[in-house]
Amino acid sequence: MLVKAVAHHTKASFITVAGSEFVQKYLGEGPRKVRDLFRLARENAPSIIFIDEVDSIATKRFDAQTGADREVQRVLVELLTQMDGFDQTTNVKVIMATNRWDTLDPALLRPGRLDRKIEFPFPDRRQKRLVFQVCTGKMNLSPEVDLEEFVTRPEKLSGADIQAICQEAGMLAVRKNRYVVLPKDLEGAYRTVIRKTGDERYDFYS
Numbered sequence: 001m002l003v004k005a006v007a008h009h010t011k012a013s014f015i016t017v018a019g020s021e022f023v024q025k026y027l028g029e030g031p032r033k034v035r036d037l038f039r040l041a042r043e044n045a046p047s048i049i050f051i052d053e054v055d056s057i058a059t060k061r062f063d064a065q066t067g068a069d070r071e072v073q074r075v076l077v078e079l080l081t082q083m084d085g086f087d088q089t090t091n092v093k094v095i096m097a098t099n100r101w102d103t104l105d106p107a108l109l110r111p112g113r114l115d116r117k118i119e120f121p122f123p124d125r126r127q128k129r130l131v132f133q134v135c136t137g138k139m140n141l142s143p144e145v146d147l148e149e150f151v152t153r154p155e156k157l158s159g160a161d162i163q164a165i166c167q168e169a170g171m172l173a174v175r176k177n178r179y180v181v182l183p184k185d186l187e188g189a190y191r192t193v194i195r196k197t198g199d200e201r202y203d204f205y206s
Contacts, residue, residue, distance in 0.1 A: 046091035
C-alpha cells in the first residue's frame with residue numbers, strides 16, 4: 001500500500017511483481033521475464049517497478065549444486081544487469097521489499113542499485129488506532145465494539161496483522177449468519193492471528 005501511494009503521488013506507472021514469479025520451470029525463462037519487465041517499465045516511463053519478496057531470487061550467491069539454484073542465480077545476474085543499464089533519464093525507479101534483508105546478495109545492496117534502505121517498524125498506538133479505523137471503516141460493527149481495547153494491547157502488530165484480524169472477525173460473523181460484527185468476533189479473530197504469528201518473529205529486531 002505504501003508503494004502504491006508513492007506511485008500515485010508521483011503520477012508514475014506502477015508495475016508490481018513477486019520475486020517468485022521469475023522462478024520458472026524452463027531454462028532462460030526467468031531472465032527473459034526480468035528483461036520484459038524492465039522493457040515494459042521503460043516503455044511506460046515514468047514508472048515504478050515494485051518487486052515484492054525479492055529474497056526469493058536475490059539471496060547470497062554460492063556454488064550452485066542444482067539446476068534450479070543456477071537458474072535463480074541467472075535471474076539475479078539479469079536483474080543486476082538491468083539495474084546497471086539504467087540511464088538516469090529513463091525515469092524508471094525500482095523499489096523492493098523483503099522481510100529477510102540479511103539474506104540478500106551484497107551486490108544488490110551496492111550504491112547505485114539500491115541507494116536507500118528503509119525499515120518499517122511496527123506501528124505505535126496512534127498508528128494502530130488509525131489502521132484499525134481504516135480496516136473497520138466499511139464494516140458493520142456493533143455499538144458494543146471498543147477498538148481501543150485492541151489498540152492498547154501490548155502485542156506488536158503490523159498493518160497486515162490488523163487487516164487480517166478485521167477480515168477474520170468479519171468471516172466469523174458471516175459464519176454465524178450475522179450482519180453485525182460483535183466484540184467476541186474481534187476477540188476470536190485477534191487470538192487466531194496472534195496464535196499464527198507468534199512472538200518469535202519480533203526477536204530479530206529487538
